[in-house]
Amino acid sequence: MAASGPKLDLTLYLVTDSGMVSESKTLVQTIDEAIQGGVTIVQLREKTAETGDFISLAHKVLQVTRRAGVPLLINDRIDVALAVDADGVHIGQDDMPLADARRILGPDKIIGVTVQSSEEAEAAVRGGANYVGIGTCYATPTKQVKVEPQGPSGIRGVWEHVLKVPSPTHPIRAVTIGGINAYNAVHVLDSTRTQGNNIALDGLAVVSAIMAAEDPRSAAQKMRAQIRFAMESSWLVRPRVNLASTQELQAVRRAAADVFAQTKSESLTPLVQHITNIVVVNDCANACLAMGGSPIMATEAEEQRDLAPAISSLVINVGTLGKQQVAGMRAAMQQARLHNTPIVLDPVAAGATKYRAQVIAELLRDFGAHVIKGNAGEIAALAGLTEVRSRGVDSVGSGFSDPAAVVAEYSRRQRCVVVMTGAIDYLSDGRSTFAIRNGHPLQATITGSGCMAGTALATFIHSMAHVDPLIGALTGIAAINLAAEHAARRNDVKGPGTFRAAFIDEMYNLSSEQLYDEMVLERLA
Numbered sequence: 001m002a003a004s005g006p007k008l009d010l011t012l013y014l015v016t017d018s019g020m021v022s023e024s025k026t027l028v029q030t031i032d033e034a035i036q037g038g039v040t041i042v043q044l045r046e047k048t049a050e051t052g053d054f055i056s057l058a059h060k061v062l063q064v065t066r067r068a069g070v071p072l073l074i075n076d077r078i079d080v081a082l083a084v085d086a087d088g089v090h091i092g093q094d095d096m097p098l099a100d101a102r103r104i105l106g107p108d109k110i111i112g113v114t115v116q117s118s119e120e121a122e123a124a125v126r127g128g129a130n131y132v133g134i135g136t137c138y139a140t141p142t143k144q145v146k147v148e149p150q151g152p153s154g155i156r157g158v159w160e161h162v163l164k165v166p167s168p169t170h171p172i173r174a175v176t177i178g179g180i181n182a183y184n185a186v187h188v189l190d191s192t193r194t195q196g197n198n199i200a201l202d203g204l205a206v207v208s209a210i211m212a213a214e215d216p217r218s219a220a221q222k223m224r225a226q227i228r229f230a231m232e233s234s235w236l237v238r239p240r241v242n243l244a245s246t247q248e249l250q251a252v253r254r255a256a257a258d259v260f261a262q263t264k265s266e267s268l269t270p271l272v273q274h275i276t277n278i279v280v281v282n283d284c285a286n287a288c289l290a291m292g293g294s295p296i297m298a299t300e301a302e303e304q305r306d307l308a309p310a311i312s313s314l315v316i317n318v319g320t321l322g323k324q325q326v327a328g329m330r331a332a333m334q335q336a337r338l339h340n341t342p343i344v345l346d347p348v349a350a351g352a353t354k355y356r357a358q359v360i361a362e363l364l365r366d367f368g369a370h371v372i373k374g375n376a377g378e379i380a381a382l383a384g385l386t387e388v389r390s391r392g393v394d395s396v397g398s399g400f401s402d403p404a405a406v407v408a409e410y411s412r413r414q415r416c417v418v419v420m421t422g423a424i425d426y427l428s429d430g431r432s433t434f435a436i437r438n439g440h441p442l443q444a445t446i447t448g449s450g451c452m453a454g455t456a457l458a459t460f461i462h463s464m465a466h467v468d469p470l471i472g473a474l475t476g477i478a479a480i481n482l483a484a485e486h487a488a489r490r491n492d493v494k495g496p497g498t499f500r501a502a503f504i505d506e507m508y509n510l511s512s513e514q515l516y517d518e519m520v521l522e523r524l525a
């Protein structure tokens with residue numbers, strides 16, 4: 001690492017593109033404002049500039065970066081880096097080989113390498129790169145992408161490999177690049193954390209999210225705030241209810257009963273935004289009200305930005321998909337990510353059609369979710385497992401031979417809570433796995449009981465900051481299932497029709513004491 005130069009901090013890495021700069025600013029002004037907003041390292045990328053022009057621009061940029069104590073790297077052009085005594089270079093796979101670059105620049109300059117695969121990453125680490133830029137996360141108009149975007153899960157695969165390669169001189173660091181912005185920053189950082197020990201990337205590299213902004217300073221500030229949230233407050237690394245205690249199950253039941261009581265109290269009425277299917281929309285709105293929430297079913301893309309600051313959680317249910325509805329989902333999920341609002345994804349009939357499977361895969365790649373809830377057939381389709389099949393919206397057969405392993409494994413893969421419903425419900429956040437043995441067969445006789453379970457999850461997971469998503473999920477499933485048990489016991493319930501009405505009544509009547517006492521909870525892992 002640059003022994004004499006500025007400290008290598010990859011938190012918010014700006015890659016310049018002079019073609020994007022707003023007409024009212026120069027490139028140097030844009031970089032200056034971006035640094036004021038929190039950019040921690042700059043790479044000057046000028047693919048077409050003449051050598052003399054590149055050098056004179058680099059001199060000007062260097063004045064700004066030096067003043068701020070931020071390293072300046074030159075893309076590709078080692079001659080330019082040497083001419084201005086920049087802090088280092090960033091090279092791609094088609095540029096000068098790493099060994100030559102290191103020999104020319106010496107041990108103290110920063111050298112970063114773009115890598116698209118584990119093999120390229122391994123070569124860069126072994127060759128003594130200071131960091132790797134793992135691409136391409138998302139498709140972007142800023143660069144002709146030679147390789148298919150890999151999405152956060154592909155990036156994570158390369159990152160996990162990078163960490164296993166011994167580095168000859170210094171600990172390797174990594175960022176990812178490609179279509180990163182303030183909407184997806186937290187999702188990208190959360191879902192690229194290593195599966196075993198949650199190690200995060202060192203930062204994110206951005207181009208257009210800052211370079212093309214009218215106000216690069218505030219764009220950089222927004223990015224920094226999102227990155228800080230993901231690095232410091234990610235629920236994936238937050239301590240939570242002490243599950244190691246001998247009183248563990250009581251502690252979990254108590255935590256669930258507390259979330260239930262808070263949600264039902266009049267001082268807190270979570271606003272639960274749904275984009276759900278047309279079959280169940282009214283039942284879900286009533287279920288949400290009965291459990292202490294306030295439902296809103298706003299489906300247009302245009303209204304998501306106005307709604308976003310006020311909503312407590314978001315249900316995305318793909319039961320009846322229209323193109324316009326998908327646009328609404330994308331806009332809502334983007335806003336939810338910006339506001340760190342919990343997202344519950346209900347992948348209804350995930351395996352029934354290719355279109356549905358593709359929409360769900362794209363939503364998960366681009367926005368992820370905090371909770372995915374499905375029946376066994378839906379989870380099987382998402383996880384690519386063939387042990388359980390479905391028919392339309394229903395799961396067929398008796399389920400998985402090892403359901404706890406399935407939810408735990410899929411949860412670790414998706415970096416979210418996974419809830420698999422059925423006669424027994426299985427819930428996992430990848431660290432702990434539980435079963436809830438409540439509920440009644442009458443639930444399976446009405447349409448939308450799974451969708452209402454999704455509503456319940458969102459109603460109780462109303463804040464990422466204040467509700468542990470696993471505890472919120474346990475609360476939601478327990479609440480809905482106990483309401484079903486209570487309804488089924490009523491003399492006036494004669495079958496699905498009367499059950500449906502009584503079910504909503506009993507969601508409304510359920511108390512936190514009943515939830516604590518009657519929840520049948522089992523810890524599986």
Ligand SMILES: Nc1ncnc2c1ncn2[C@@H]1O[C@H](COP(=O)(O)OP(=O)(O)OP(=O)(O)O)[C@@H](O)[C@H]1O
Pocket residue numbers: 374375376393394395421422423424425438439440441442443444446447448449450451452453477480481
């Ligand atoms: N036989 C059963 N016994 C107890 N509870 C059940 C039973 N069947 C379903 N449930 C409960 O019903 C809820 C919905 O689960 P289910 O797996 O039926 O959803 P789903 O298939 O997605 O439903 P839908 O497609 O109708 O919305 C869960 O809370 C689950 O615990």
Ligand SMILES: Cc1ncsc1CCO
Pocket residue numbers: 277279280319320348393447448450451
């Ligand atoms: C029956 C049905 N079809 C699409 S969504 C839905 C509601 C239950 O999932």
